[in-house]
Amino acid sequence: MDDDDLADAFRTGSAEGVRAVYERYSGAVFTIALRVLGDRELAADAVQVTFLNAWRACGSLEPGRPMAPWLFTIARRAAIDLYRRRAHGPEPVEPKDDATIALPPSMECIWEAWQIRIALDMLPAEEREVVRAQHFAGLTHAQIAQQLAMPIGTVKSRSHRAHRRLASMLGHLAEVAA
């Protein structure tokens, strides 16, 4: 289902439409909520608020307009709102110090995290598995081959293909001309 079909299904308000959009974008929404909030439970709340707000506002999603940036705006706002609500809670035990208290990440950082997560989720499952083992777990090709019980040549070819796809999808973030 491409983005237009997804948006059409979402506009109907059907369970199938909501489910399809959730399956495509929930990972990316959760990633940016975690980056803003730094807490899994709050991030899960932000995901729920995001999809409910998006469902209520689906009439504002114009036909032909890309869904990802529209949903990103709703998700970022939901996470920042939760962050601010928490920030207005009781004062921390230690006085706030700008040097040690982290501010919410910038719009650019959140946007980068969003696009990277969407690119990762668009990889074929077998390539995503190799990229995850390589970057997140920090394994070498030989270690991945051992862990996934597959020939090292297969790991290398999947890694090669996956990184070419990622470079193609994320090149604009690195200011690299295609």
Add this chain to the structure above:
Amino acid sequence: MTSQQWLAEYLEQGARDPDPYAPDAASADAARRLRDLLADPDGWAEPPPGLLGQILAGTGAGTGSAAGRDDRRRQTRMRRTVRAGAAALLAAAAVVIGIVVTRGPATTDVALAGTRLAPAASATARLHATPSGLAIELDVSGLPPSPPGYYYQAWMKGSRGLVTIGTFHLRGGPGTVELWSAVTLADYPAITVTREPEDGNPASSGQVVLTSRHP
């Protein structure tokens, strides 16, 4: 080699020094940032199971008519009001439980795993509430001594921000590090250790070597 081929190779294999194929310094910086983000646990985290069901229940999805949607919106508002009341009760209960846990004699163990910067490292943080604050014994293994000009710094992190809980170097070999915190695990649920340069900058370098956060 095209710029895109260079980026693919960089993301897969990392930097060569010097890199004759890097398009320019800005692209090299951006590519390094992308590679760091690929290793970020947040970028691989999955929302908890069951969340879709809650969202579907919130939308009342299943029928598509406008009248049906208006009904669903009214139901959603009612559910939200009920949930807000329930959430307030739960929050009050959580505060009471938090105080009991903080003041009680219980010890809490938190496991930390090494990141891509220190894949062989692991640690257990044993937290014990005292009248002066939270006493933390960090039992570290697999983390090399910090090199000259660098040290390790431990942090507690929550939605309110980041609070440092001490620094160490491990140059005497692996072992237990004693740390202290004036904030609680309930408010700052993530514990991390970063590698810091001795450059006089008190802010975190962001080079996380151990983390309690899991995807």
